[in-house]
Amino acid sequence: MSSPVKFLVVDDFSTMRRIVKNLLQELGYNDITEADDGNTALPLLQAGSFDVLITDWNMPGMPGIDLLKAVRADAKLGKLPVLMLTAEAKREQIVEAVQAGASGYVIKPFTAATLKEKLDKILASRAAA
Amino acid sequence: MSPSNPETERYRAQVAALQSALDGGDVAAFHRAFESLCEQMDCGLLPELKRLTATAQSALARFSAEARLDTLAGHEVPDARKRLTHVVKLTDEAAHKTMDLVDSCGPLVDEAARGAAHLIKNWNAMTDRDAAVSGFLERTRTDSEKLRANLTELLMAQGYQDITGQIIRSVISLVDELEEVLSKLVRIAEGQEVTSIVRIVPQGALERGFGPQVAGLESVDAVSGQDDIDALLSAMAAGK
Numbered sequence: 174m175s176s177p178v179k180f181l182v183v184d185d186f187s188t189m190r191r192i193v194k195n196l197l198q199e200l201g202y203n204d205i206t207e208a209d210d211g212n213t214a215l216p217l218l219q220a221g222s223f224d225v226l227i228t229d230w231n232m233p234g235m236p237g238i239d240l241l242k243a244v245r246a247d248a249k250l251g252k253l254p255v256l257m258l259t260a261e262a263k264r265e266q267i268v269e270a271v272q273a274g275a276s277g278y279v280i281k282p283f284t285a286a287t288l289k290e291k292l293d294k295i296l297a298s299r300a301a302a
Numbered sequence: 303m304s305p306s307n308p309e310t311e312r313y314r315a316q317v318a319a320l321q322s323a324l325d326g327g328d329v330a331a332f333h334r335a336f337e338s339l340c341e342q343m344d345c346g347l348l349p350e351l352k353r354l355t356a357t358a359q360s361a362l363a364r365f366s367a368e369a370r371l372d373t374l375a376g377h378e379v380p381d382a383r384k385r386l387t388h389v390v391k392l393t394d395e396a397a398h399k400t401m402d403l404v405d406s407c408g409p410l411v412d413e414a415a416r417g418a419a420h421l422i423k424n425w426n427a428m429t430d431r432d433a434a435v436s437g438f439l440e441r442t443r444t445d446s447e448k449l450r451a452n453l454t455e456l457l458m459a460q461g462y463q464d465i466t467g468q469i470i471r472s473v474i475s476l477v478d479e480l481e482e483v484l485s486k487l488v489r490i491a492e493g494q495e496v497t498s499i500v501r502i503v504p505q506g507a508l509e510r511g512f513g514p515q516v517a518g519l520e521s522v523d524a525v526s527g528q529d530d531i532d533a534l535l536s537a538m539a540a541g542k
Contacts, residue, residue: 186464191460199454236509239509261513264525268538271535278535282465287528
């Protein structure tokens with residue numbers, strides 16, 4: 174890792190945030206911030222210089238798909254890589270997420286290898302950009 | 303002069319009030335006097351209209367409550383049973399997976415302890431210390447890697463809490479609605495006026511999400527797993 178990658182992990186379940194945080198640390202990423210829905214995540218994103226957003230879909234406040242759309246609509250955040258990490262499994266939802274600009278889509282329950290693979294892909298295209 | 307009683311006296315006063323309002327051209331006072339006269343006569347129309355409206359409202363509320371109860375009892379409660387059964391299955395699997403991983407970690411740690419104890423105990427009598435130490439270190443290194451992999455698996459196994467939590471939340475909101483519909487029906491049965499129509503909770507929407515797939519209740523439109531999603535994403539990327 175040349176420069177530390179800054180992550181924001183958004184999920185309403187603290188257990189899942191902890192799992193993702195632990196996996197990221199195992200992969201060597203230590204700059205991780207957490208939020209429990211889109212409403213708390215968006216101000217953090219706007220205030221901080223995050224490199225990757227990992228978000229759940231189904232959350233009580235602002236759902237992940239709306240957060241994704243808000244990020245893409247924001248001039249400053251527009252190009253931020255966004256990985257959806259969710260149990261939402263309908264094809265129309267995956268299509269919706271991709272059309273809204275998701276950089277990747279990981280379905281729960283997931284494996285550590287899957288998360289690593291999708292993150293590597295996102296970070297590689299970010300480095301190339 | 304006709305015989306006087308309290309009732310006729312009240313009418314006389316009201317008629318006089320009507321007359322004086324009319325004479326004075328005071329429409330507002332005339333209306334007030336008229337309403338007061340109506341009230342005293344309990345003149346049928348208004349109360350009857352009120353009663354009919356209440357009955358109609360109750361019937362409407364009962365109808366929508368009963369229709370909703372029908373769906374709840376006919377589909378959503380059986381679905382909820384399947385959801386909770388699925389939760390039991392997921393928690394069972396996660397608990398066993400966790401315990402299996404703990405079981406497989408035990409011998410790895412025991413072996414490291416045994417190897418170290420052996421070295422300490424026999425250190426002075428050893429003829430080939432280099433070989434003994436390097437053998438121990440090599441073994442400890444491979445076992446530690448296995449331990450690390452097991453710890454990651456243990457961590458991942460806890461993901462069941464998110465999945466089951468989402469499913470249980472959906473059942474809680476179903477129970478909330480069931481409670482509301484039943485209490486409304488009880489109030490209607492007791493003859494109490496029920497004015498509001500039963501709230502119909504939307505059972506999931508694209509934007510809010512539908513929650514995890516449940517065994518026996520899978521959506522026809524659902525993907526089967528990560529491979530299916532990756533194929534869909536590739537197809538979309540190719541179609542661009």
